[in-house]
Amino acid sequence: VVRLNRDEWIGRCLVWLAALSAGLVVVLYAKISEWAINLFFGMQRTAWWLPLVLTPVAGMLITWLTLRWFTGVNGSGIPQTMAALNKHHGEAMMHRLVSLKIALAKIVLGTGALAAGFSAGREGPSVQVGASIMIAFKRYLPASFAIEPRHLLLAGGASGISAAFNTPLAGIVFAIEELGRSYEEKTNGVLITAIVLSGLVSISLLGNYTYFGSIEVGEIGADIVIPVIVTGLFCGLVGGLFSRVLIESSRFTPCRLDQFRKYHPVWWAGFCGLMVALLGAVSLGAAHGTGYAYTHQLLGDDFAGTWYYAPVKYLATLFTYLSGVPGGIFAPSLSIGAGFGYELNLLFQDPEIAVAVNALAMTAFLAAVTQAPLTSFIIVMEMINGHAMVISLIAVSFIARVVARLISPPLYATLAANYVAKAD
Amino acid sequence: VVRLNRDEWIGRCLVWLAALSAGLVVVLYAKISEWAINLFFGMQRTAWWLPLVLTPVAGMLITWLTLRWFTGVNGSGIPQTMAALNKHHGEAMMHRLVSLKIALAKIVLGTGALAAGFSAGREGPSVQVGASIMIAFKRYLPASFAIEPRHLLLAGGASGISAAFNTPLAGIVFAIEELGRSYEEKTNGVLITAIVLSGLVSISLLGNYTYFGSIEVGEIGADIVIPVIVTGLFCGLVGGLFSRVLIESSRFTPCRLDQFRKYHPVWWAGFCGLMVALLGAVSLGAAHGTGYAYTHQLLGDDFAGTWYYAPVKYLATLFTYLSGVPGGIFAPSLSIGAGFGYELNLLFQDPEIAVAVNALAMTAFLAAVTQAPLTSFIIVMEMINGHAMVISLIAVSFIARVVARLISPPLYATLAANYVAKAD
The missing domain is CATH 1.10.3080.10 (Clc chloride channel)
Structure with a gap:
C-alpha cells in the first residue's frame, strides 16, 4: 500500500x-x-x-x-x-x-x-x-x-x-x-x-465541442483506395517541400537573400508581411488568419472552394513562418490541406467522396509537414468526429509521411536540434 | 532518396x-x-x-x-x-x-x-x-x-x-x-x-461497424464528476481483485486445493466447467459467452439490467480462466464492467447519466484488470463511438488503474514473466 x-x-x-x-x-x-x-x-x-x-x-x-x-x-x-x-x-x-x-x-x-x-x-x-x-x-x-x-x-x-x-x-x-x-x-x-x-x-x-463539427462522410467503400493513395502521395510531396523550405530557412548561406535575412531581420519581416498582405489582397483575404472558416466550409455540405486557396495559403504561411513572428503551422496546414483536397476533388470528380477527400488531404498535409502521422490522423479524427474513416486517415497519413521523409528531415526535431547545437 | x-x-x-x-x-x-x-x-x-x-x-x-x-x-x-x-x-x-x-x-x-x-x-x-x-x-x-x-x-x-x-x-x-x-x-x-x-x-x-453501436450519452456536465470518481474507485477495487486472483492462480502453494489443481488439472477443469454451468443455470444463462448481448443492451435506451449479472459473470469468467481453456478476458471484463455500471446506477439514481455510467464502468473495470488504461479507454471509445465523453473515460480509467495497482501487480506482464522464468 x-x-x-x-x-x-x-x-x-x-x-x-x-x-x-x-x-x-x-x-x-x-x-x-x-x-x-x-x-x-x-x-x-x-x-x-x-x-x-x-x-x-x-x-x-x-x-x-x-x-x-x-x-x-x-x-x-x-x-x-x-x-x-x-x-x-x-x-x-x-x-x-x-x-x-x-x-x-x-x-x-x-x-x-x-x-x-x-x-x-x-x-x-x-x-x-x-x-x-x-x-x-x-x-x-x-x-x-x-x-x-x-x-x-x-x-x-x-x-x-x-x-x-x-x-x-x-x-x-x-x-x-x-x-x-x-x-x-x-x-x-x-x-x-x-x-x-x-x-x-x-x-x-x-463546452464539449468538436472543432470542425461532425462531418458526414457517408458510406465509404473500396472507391476510397485510389483517392487515399493519390492524396497521400501528392500531399506528402507538397508538405515535404513545405517542411524542407522551413528547415532550410534556419540556415544562412552566403547568398545575398540569406545575408539580407541575417543582418536585417526586421526589414525582412516587413517584406514577409508585405507578401502576406499582397497575397491577401489578390485572394479576397484567403491568406490571413488560421484558415478555420474556409476549412470548416469545405468540410460542410455546401462547399464552395476556390482553386487559388491552397497555393495562396501555402505561400502566406511560409512567409509568416519566415518572418519570425510567433505562430504555429498546425491550423494553417490543416486549411492548406483542405484547399488541396478541393484541387484533388477536381481530379476525382466524385461528389460522394468529396468531403472525405478534404479530410484525407488535411490529414496528409499535416502528417507530411510535421512527420508526426499518429498525431495528425488522431487530431483530425478528433476535430471532425471522423471515426468512420479512421483506417483511411491512418493510411493516408503514413503514405504522406513516407513521401515527405524522402524530401525533408523531420521539421520539429531538426529545428529543436538547432537550439541544442547553439547551446553546445 | x-x-x-x-x-x-x-x-x-x-x-x-x-x-x-x-x-x-x-x-x-x-x-x-x-x-x-x-x-x-x-x-x-x-x-x-x-x-x-x-x-x-x-x-x-x-x-x-x-x-x-x-x-x-x-x-x-x-x-x-x-x-x-x-x-x-x-x-x-x-x-x-x-x-x-x-x-x-x-x-x-x-x-x-x-x-x-x-x-x-x-x-x-x-x-x-x-x-x-x-x-x-x-x-x-x-x-x-x-x-x-x-x-x-x-x-x-x-x-x-x-x-x-x-x-x-x-x-x-x-x-x-x-x-x-x-x-x-x-x-x-x-x-x-x-x-x-x-x-x-x-x-x-x-463492414465499418462500431462494435456496440453509437451510444447516446446526451449532454454531460459537472454532474459526471462524482460518478467518475466513485466508478473509478469501485471498479478499480473489484478489477484489481480480479487480476490478483488470476495472478495468484498461476502459483501453486502446498495447500490442498492448489495441489489438486496442479496434479489433476483435467478434473479441475471439469470442476470449473461445472461451476460455470451452475452459475449459468441460476442466472438464465448470464454466465455464458462473451457478454456481448447484455452489454449492448445496457448501452441502449431500453436497458433492463439485473443486479446479479455482474457477480455471476465475474465468477464465471474467473472459473473459465482458472480452468485453463483458451479464452480472453477483454470482452467478459467489458460486460462485467457494464454490469457493475447497472449496480452503480442504482446508487446514483440519475437516468440522465445511466448510459454514461455504464460506459465508464466498462472502461474502469477493463483498465483495472489489464492495468492498460490508455488501451482501455480507447477501445471503449472506439466500440461505442464515445468521443463526447473522452475526458471522463480517460479520468475513470486512470483512477481505476491507480487503485488496481495497489491491490495487484500488472496482470499480463506478471503472467508473461512466468513464461520467461520457466525458460531460464
Whole structure:
C-alpha cells in the first residue's frame, strides 16, 4: 500500500493546480486569438488596402520586440519545447525556451501577429505556453517530491494540444510520438492528470465541442483506395517541400537573400508581411488568419472552394513562418490541406467522396509537414468526429509521411536540434 | 532518396501478405466465435440442464488436449505474445508461444470453449493468433530484408486487436502501451501497415461497424464528476481483485486445493466447467459467452439490467480462466464492467447519466484488470463511438488503474514473466 506524506500531497496538489492553470491560460489564449482574427477581418472589410500597411509594420514591430527582448518566442514553439526536453542540454537552456515571460510574450505577440493578418495557428504556441506554465510551478514543489522537469514539460505541452482544440487523445499521442519519443510508464500519471484537468477547464469554459463539427462522410467503400493513395502521395510531396523550405530557412548561406535575412531581420519581416498582405489582397483575404472558416466550409455540405486557396495559403504561411513572428503551422496546414483536397476533388470528380477527400488531404498535409502521422490522423479524427474513416486517415497519413521523409528531415526535431547545437 | 532493390520489394510484399492473412484469419475467427456462441445458446434453450453436462466435459477435453499437445494455447494469449517479445529469452521460446500450430489450436479450442458455454472473449486470443501468423512469414523473407522478429510480433498482435473489433486506434495504442512498452520509430512502418491492411480486410468482410453501436450519452456536465470518481474507485477495487486472483492462480502453494489443481488439472477443469454451468443455470444463462448481448443492451435506451449479472459473470469468467481453456478476458471484463455500471446506477439514481455510467464502468473495470488504461479507454471509445465523453473515460480509467495497482501487480506482464522464468 502506498502511503503519502505531507510533501507528497502538497506536490500533487501543486501539479493539479499547474495543470488547471495551463488549461485556463490555453483556453483564454484561444478566445483572444479568435477575437484578434475577427478584429483583423473587420478592419480589412472597412479598407481592403489597410493590410498592405498594417501587416508589414506590425510584423516589423513584433519581430523587433522578439529579437530585442523575447528570444525563443518566434515561430511554432514546439521545437523550443523539444529542445528544453533534451536530455543533455535541456535543463541548461530551459529558462530561455520555456518561462512565464516567454508564455506571456508568446500570447501577446502571437495574438498581435494574428490581428495583423499573418497566417498562423495557436497549436504550437499552446504547446510552449502549456509547458512554460507547468514548469513554472517546479520551484514551489517540495524538495522531496520526486518529479523530473521533463515530465512537467511533457505534460504541459500535451495539455496545450489537448486544451487548444478539445483533442485530448491527440495531446497524449503527441506527447508520446513527437515530444517524448518514448513511452515511459512513469510519465503517465502527470501527463494524464494534466490532460484531464486542462481538458475539464476547456470543457467547462467552451463546452464539449468538436472543432470542425461532425462531418458526414457517408458510406465509404473500396472507391476510397485510389483517392487515399493519390492524396497521400501528392500531399506528402507538397508538405515535404513545405517542411524542407522551413528547415532550410534556419540556415544562412552566403547568398545575398540569406545575408539580407541575417543582418536585417526586421526589414525582412516587413517584406514577409508585405507578401502576406499582397497575397491577401489578390485572394479576397484567403491568406490571413488560421484558415478555420474556409476549412470548416469545405468540410460542410455546401462547399464552395476556390482553386487559388491552397497555393495562396501555402505561400502566406511560409512567409509568416519566415518572418519570425510567433505562430504555429498546425491550423494553417490543416486549411492548406483542405484547399488541396478541393484541387484533388477536381481530379476525382466524385461528389460522394468529396468531403472525405478534404479530410484525407488535411490529414496528409499535416502528417507530411510535421512527420508526426499518429498525431495528425488522431487530431483530425478528433476535430471532425471522423471515426468512420479512421483506417483511411491512418493510411493516408503514413503514405504522406513516407513521401515527405524522402524530401525533408523531420521539421520539429531538426529545428529543436538547432537550439541544442547553439547551446553546445 | 531511398532506392529499393529486389529483395526489399519481395520483403515488403510478404509483410503485406502477412498482414492481410492475419486480418483474414482474425475476422474468420470472429465469425466462427459468433456461430459457436449462438450454437451454445440454441442448445441451452432446448434443454436448460445440458450445460451442466456439456460445459464440464468439454472443459476437461479441451484442457486435456491443451496440456497434451498444445501447451501455450491456454488462457488469454497476451502473456504468451509478451513473453515471445522478451528481449533476452523471447526468440528461444518463440516456437512454443506463437506458431501456426498454436494459432490453429487457439481458434479451434477457443471456439470449442465458447460453444461449451465458457465465459471468455476472443481479444487476447486474436493477439496471439495475429502475432503467430505474422511471425510465420518470417522464414520466407529474404535474408537481406532487415526486420526484427519483434516488430512482426508487435504488428501481428496489434492487428489482432484492431481486426477483432474494428478498433484500429486501440491496436496501435495497445502495441505501444502493453506489448512494446516503448515507442520505437522504426516499428511504425510494419505496425501501421499491418493495422491498415488487416483493418481493410475487416472492413471489407464485416463492414465499418462500431462494435456496440453509437451510444447516446446526451449532454454531460459537472454532474459526471462524482460518478467518475466513485466508478473509478469501485471498479478499480473489484478489477484489481480480479487480476490478483488470476495472478495468484498461476502459483501453486502446498495447500490442498492448489495441489489438486496442479496434479489433476483435467478434473479441475471439469470442476470449473461445472461451476460455470451452475452459475449459468441460476442466472438464465448470464454466465455464458462473451457478454456481448447484455452489454449492448445496457448501452441502449431500453436497458433492463439485473443486479446479479455482474457477480455471476465475474465468477464465471474467473472459473473459465482458472480452468485453463483458451479464452480472453477483454470482452467478459467489458460486460462485467457494464454490469457493475447497472449496480452503480442504482446508487446514483440519475437516468440522465445511466448510459454514461455504464460506459465508464466498462472502461474502469477493463483498465483495472489489464492495468492498460490508455488501451482501455480507447477501445471503449472506439466500440461505442464515445468521443463526447473522452475526458471522463480517460479520468475513470486512470483512477481505476491507480487503485488496481495497489491491490495487484500488472496482470499480463506478471503472467508473461512466468513464461520467461520457466525458460531460464
